[in-house]
Amino acid sequence: MDKTVPQICGESSQKSAERVAKKLVMAICLNRVRLFSHLVLISMKIRSIIFLIVIALGILPVTILVALNLPKTIERLQYAAELETQARSHIDFTQINSRIRCLKKSLLRSATLPSTYASIVDSSALITLSNVMQKWFEADEQVKGVMLFNAKGHELLSLQRKKNTFMQVAVSQNHSGHLFFDQALKIDEFQVFVELLDQERDPFHRTGKEEYELIMATPVVENKEKVVGLMLMRIDISQFLTNYKDSYWVSGDGNYIRGREVESKLYQGALNGTDSNSNAFTDFPGLKIYESIDPLVLTGNDKRKFAWVPIVFNKEQQIVMWVGTLIDESAIQKWKMKLTINVVLLIIGMAALIFMSAHWISAKLLCIQKDLLTGLDEIINKEEKVDFHWGGPLELQNLSHDLTAFSSRYSATCEARNLAEASLIESEDKFRSLTGSALDGIILMDHKGYIAYWNEAAATIFGFSPKEALQQPIHSLIDPRREGENLSVKPLEKVGSGTNFAKTVELLASNKDGNDVYVELSLSSTTIKGQWHAIWIVRDISNRKKIEVETRKQQQQLLHADKMISLGLLVSGVAHEINNPNSIALLNTPILMRSWESAKPVLDEYFKENGDFAIAGIDYSTMRKELPRIFMELEESALRIKQIVIDLKDYARQETSGQMAAVDVTEVVEYAIRLTSNSIHKNTEKFSTDFSSTPLMILANRQRLTQVVINLIQNSCEAMEKTAQALTISTRYNQKVDGVEISIKDEGAGIAPEDLKQVTDPFFTTKRSIGGTGLGLSVSAGIVKEHNGVMDFYSEPGKGTEVVIVFPTFHH
Structure with missing residues (x-):
C-alpha cells in the first residue's frame, strides 16, 4: 500500500482497503488461471491436429534439410579424400625430388673434380678417377654406370655395375655426332641434361636388355669457359623408383614403361581392354596438356582416378617421365551407403520420439489443470496454504514452487513494503x-x-x-x-x-x-x-601530473647522460685494444718491405737463369710488380686505423674542465667527418665539402663542438632515403656579422613546417620507431647557445634541409 494511505484514512479504513486489494489480486489470478485451463482443454481437443503439425513441422524439415545437405556433405568428404591423395602425391614428389637433387649433386661433383679434368688431358690420371668413382658409387645401387668423354666424343672411362660390383669396363667407339651427345655439350656449366632413352635411341646401351634408362650428362669445363669433355651417369629406373613398383611408369612421350596392369599389356596385348599400342596421353588426356611440374589427380577413360607425379630434373626442361598411382575409392562408396542408412533410421526414430512426447505432454497438462483449479479455490476462499508438487520440466516445477509460496508471501507483503520505504x-x-x-x-x-x-x-x-x-x-x-x-x-x-x-x-x-x-x-x-x-x-590530479612529467623528463636526461659516459669509456677501451696489434703491423711492414728489397736481386738473377717461377701460387713476374704496392697499401691502411683510433679516443675522452680555447672550425668539422665517414658513405654517393682556405678561429670547447657537428651529420644521413641524394658540408666567414658559419645541407626528406618550430624541443622526435630519443638536436641547441652561437634550420619537405650555425669570430 502507498505510504500516504494512513494519513488520509484511519486504521480501520487501511485494513479494509488491504482486504479489498487482496481479494482483487486473488480474483485477477483466478481469472488468469481459468483462462489457462480453458486453453489447456482446447489444446486437448485438437491433440490429433497437434500431432500432425508436429510431424509436419518437425520431421519433414529435417528430412528436407538432410536431403539438401547430404549430397554436399558427401561431395565435401570426397573432396577431402582427393586433397589427402594430393598431399600424399606431394610427399612422393618431394621424396623423388630429393633423390634427383642427390643424383645431380653427385654428377656435378664428379665433373668438377680436379682428377676429371686431369683425366681428359692426361690418360694416366684415369686410374685415380676410376678409384674415386668406384668408392663413391659402389653402395649407390641406383647408379648403373659412369662414363667420361672428351669434347671430340672419345670415351675415356667407363664404369658399370655387374653382379652388385661397380667396376671398370672396356670403352666403346666414338659417339661424336649423336643427338644426345651434342645436346649435352651445349648446356651451361653446373647444368644437367637428362633423357629417358630406350635401347634403340641409347647410344651407350650395353646390357643387351630391352629396357629404358635415365641418362644424365653434364659438361666438364676448363676455367669456366671452354668445354673439354662430358661426364655421363646411367640411372637404373627400377632402383630409382623402387618405392613405386606397383605404380604406372610413363615416358615423357606417353609410352607405358611399367605398372601392375602394364605387365599384362606387354605380354597379353591389352590394358583394361584397350589396344596394346595405347598411349597414356590417350588414356589420360590431361597429362599431355599439363604445363606445371606439380603433382595432379586425373580420371582416366575407364573412370578410375590416378595420382600422377611428374619427374623433372631441370625446371627449364620438359617432364622426363610420369609415375601414376591408382586411387582406391571402394571405401568411400561403402561409407556413402552406411551414412544414408543411418540418416533414414535417425529420421524414423525422431518421428516416433516426437509422437510419444506429445501424447505424454497432453496427459500431463490435464492432470495439472485439475490440481491448479482445486488449489486456487482453497487459497482464495479458505486463505489456506496449499502445497503443489508437480514433476516434469523445470518450468512446471518452478510454477509449483511459486504457487506454494504465494499464500505465505501475500500476508507479509504490505509490512515488508512499509519497512523498505522507511x-x-x-x-x-x-x-x-x-x-x-x-x-x-x-x-x-x-x-x-x-x-x-x-x-x-x-x-x-x-x-x-x-x-x-x-x-x-x-x-x-x-x-x-x-x-x-x-x-x-x-x-x-x-x-x-x-x-x-x-x-x-x-x-x-x-x-x-x-x-x-x-x-x-x-x-x-x-x-x-x-x-x-x-x-x-x-x-x-592536474598538478600532480605536471610534476610527474617534469620528473620523468629529468630522469630521462640523467639516463641518457649516464649512457653516453659509459659509451665513451667503452670506446676508449676498444680503441686501446685495436691500437696494440695495429702498432705491430706498422712496425713490421717496413721491415718486410726492406726484406723484399734485399731478396729481390737474388730472385731477379734466378728469374733470368731459370725463367718464371711461382711464389705463394703467383708467378714471380707478377709478384715482383704487385708486392711493393701491397706493402704500401698495408702501411697506409694501418696508418688510417691509427688515425681513427686517435680520433675516437679524443672524442670519447671526458671533458672535465669545461674551459674554452681558440679552435679552428674547419679542423673540428674535418674531425667530425672522419668519425662519421662510414655513415656518410653508406647513405650517399654524392658527398662534397667546401672549406675555407684560411683558418676560422672561434672560442669554443672542441669536444662539445664536435658533438654538435656529429649530431647534425647523422641526422642528415638518416634523412636521405636514396644514395643518389647529395650531402654538402662547408665552412666560411660571414663578413656581415663578423662570424664563422658551418653549413650542413642534405637532399633528404625535409622537415614538415609544423615540426620545424619544435625540432630543438627536448624529447621531440619523428624517428622514435628507429630508436630516436629527441635529445640530439635539443642538446646541440644548448651547446650552440653556450658558445653564443645561433643555429637556424631551412627546410622544404621532399627537397632537403640546410642547418646553418653562426659563431662569433675569435680575434687574437
Missing part, C-alpha cells in the same frame, strides 16, 4: 549528507549511462552545476578518455553493466570551458531498485 528514506538522508561534504567529486550513473547524482565537489572540478549535469549522458558531458593516445573509453553501461567491479584509473576529461582535466577515477558498482548503477569518485 529504510530507503533514511539511507537517502545519510547518502546526501556524506556526499555533500566530500572533497572528491562523487557521481552516480544509472544503467543507461545518465547522471543520477552530482555533488558540489564534482561541480567544482568540471564547472557544471548539479542542475546542468543531472539526467545528462556522462560520457558526452565530460568526455573521459585515455591519456596520450586520445583514445576514448567504452561507455560503462556497455562494458560493465550487470557485473560487480572496483577499479581505479587515471583519465583525461573535459570541463565546462572545454579544457582538459587530469582526474583519478575510482569506479565501483552497486544495485539500486534492482538496477545496476556505477559510482564515480573523481579527484583532480
Whole structure:
C-alpha cells in the first residue's frame, strides 16, 4: 500500500482497503488461471491436429534439410579424400625430388673434380678417377654406370655395375655426332641434361636388355669457359623408383614403361581392354596438356582416378617421365551407403520420439489443470496454504514452487513494503549528507549511462552545476578518455553493466570551458531498485601530473647522460685494444718491405737463369710488380686505423674542465667527418665539402663542438632515403656579422613546417620507431647557445634541409 494511505484514512479504513486489494489480486489470478485451463482443454481437443503439425513441422524439415545437405556433405568428404591423395602425391614428389637433387649433386661433383679434368688431358690420371668413382658409387645401387668423354666424343672411362660390383669396363667407339651427345655439350656449366632413352635411341646401351634408362650428362669445363669433355651417369629406373613398383611408369612421350596392369599389356596385348599400342596421353588426356611440374589427380577413360607425379630434373626442361598411382575409392562408396542408412533410421526414430512426447505432454497438462483449479479455490476462499508438487520440466516445477509460496508471501507483503520505504528514506538522508561534504567529486550513473547524482565537489572540478549535469549522458558531458593516445573509453553501461567491479584509473576529461582535466577515477558498482548503477569518485590530479612529467623528463636526461659516459669509456677501451696489434703491423711492414728489397736481386738473377717461377701460387713476374704496392697499401691502411683510433679516443675522452680555447672550425668539422665517414658513405654517393682556405678561429670547447657537428651529420644521413641524394658540408666567414658559419645541407626528406618550430624541443622526435630519443638536436641547441652561437634550420619537405650555425669570430 502507498505510504500516504494512513494519513488520509484511519486504521480501520487501511485494513479494509488491504482486504479489498487482496481479494482483487486473488480474483485477477483466478481469472488468469481459468483462462489457462480453458486453453489447456482446447489444446486437448485438437491433440490429433497437434500431432500432425508436429510431424509436419518437425520431421519433414529435417528430412528436407538432410536431403539438401547430404549430397554436399558427401561431395565435401570426397573432396577431402582427393586433397589427402594430393598431399600424399606431394610427399612422393618431394621424396623423388630429393633423390634427383642427390643424383645431380653427385654428377656435378664428379665433373668438377680436379682428377676429371686431369683425366681428359692426361690418360694416366684415369686410374685415380676410376678409384674415386668406384668408392663413391659402389653402395649407390641406383647408379648403373659412369662414363667420361672428351669434347671430340672419345670415351675415356667407363664404369658399370655387374653382379652388385661397380667396376671398370672396356670403352666403346666414338659417339661424336649423336643427338644426345651434342645436346649435352651445349648446356651451361653446373647444368644437367637428362633423357629417358630406350635401347634403340641409347647410344651407350650395353646390357643387351630391352629396357629404358635415365641418362644424365653434364659438361666438364676448363676455367669456366671452354668445354673439354662430358661426364655421363646411367640411372637404373627400377632402383630409382623402387618405392613405386606397383605404380604406372610413363615416358615423357606417353609410352607405358611399367605398372601392375602394364605387365599384362606387354605380354597379353591389352590394358583394361584397350589396344596394346595405347598411349597414356590417350588414356589420360590431361597429362599431355599439363604445363606445371606439380603433382595432379586425373580420371582416366575407364573412370578410375590416378595420382600422377611428374619427374623433372631441370625446371627449364620438359617432364622426363610420369609415375601414376591408382586411387582406391571402394571405401568411400561403402561409407556413402552406411551414412544414408543411418540418416533414414535417425529420421524414423525422431518421428516416433516426437509422437510419444506429445501424447505424454497432453496427459500431463490435464492432470495439472485439475490440481491448479482445486488449489486456487482453497487459497482464495479458505486463505489456506496449499502445497503443489508437480514433476516434469523445470518450468512446471518452478510454477509449483511459486504457487506454494504465494499464500505465505501475500500476508507479509504490505509490512515488508512499509519497512523498505522507511529504510530507503533514511539511507537517502545519510547518502546526501556524506556526499555533500566530500572533497572528491562523487557521481552516480544509472544503467543507461545518465547522471543520477552530482555533488558540489564534482561541480567544482568540471564547472557544471548539479542542475546542468543531472539526467545528462556522462560520457558526452565530460568526455573521459585515455591519456596520450586520445583514445576514448567504452561507455560503462556497455562494458560493465550487470557485473560487480572496483577499479581505479587515471583519465583525461573535459570541463565546462572545454579544457582538459587530469582526474583519478575510482569506479565501483552497486544495485539500486534492482538496477545496476556505477559510482564515480573523481579527484583532480592536474598538478600532480605536471610534476610527474617534469620528473620523468629529468630522469630521462640523467639516463641518457649516464649512457653516453659509459659509451665513451667503452670506446676508449676498444680503441686501446685495436691500437696494440695495429702498432705491430706498422712496425713490421717496413721491415718486410726492406726484406723484399734485399731478396729481390737474388730472385731477379734466378728469374733470368731459370725463367718464371711461382711464389705463394703467383708467378714471380707478377709478384715482383704487385708486392711493393701491397706493402704500401698495408702501411697506409694501418696508418688510417691509427688515425681513427686517435680520433675516437679524443672524442670519447671526458671533458672535465669545461674551459674554452681558440679552435679552428674547419679542423673540428674535418674531425667530425672522419668519425662519421662510414655513415656518410653508406647513405650517399654524392658527398662534397667546401672549406675555407684560411683558418676560422672561434672560442669554443672542441669536444662539445664536435658533438654538435656529429649530431647534425647523422641526422642528415638518416634523412636521405636514396644514395643518389647529395650531402654538402662547408665552412666560411660571414663578413656581415663578423662570424664563422658551418653549413650542413642534405637532399633528404625535409622537415614538415609544423615540426620545424619544435625540432630543438627536448624529447621531440619523428624517428622514435628507429630508436630516436629527441635529445640530439635539443642538446646541440644548448651547446650552440653556450658558445653564443645561433643555429637556424631551412627546410622544404621532399627537397632537403640546410642547418646553418653562426659563431662569433675569435680575434687574437
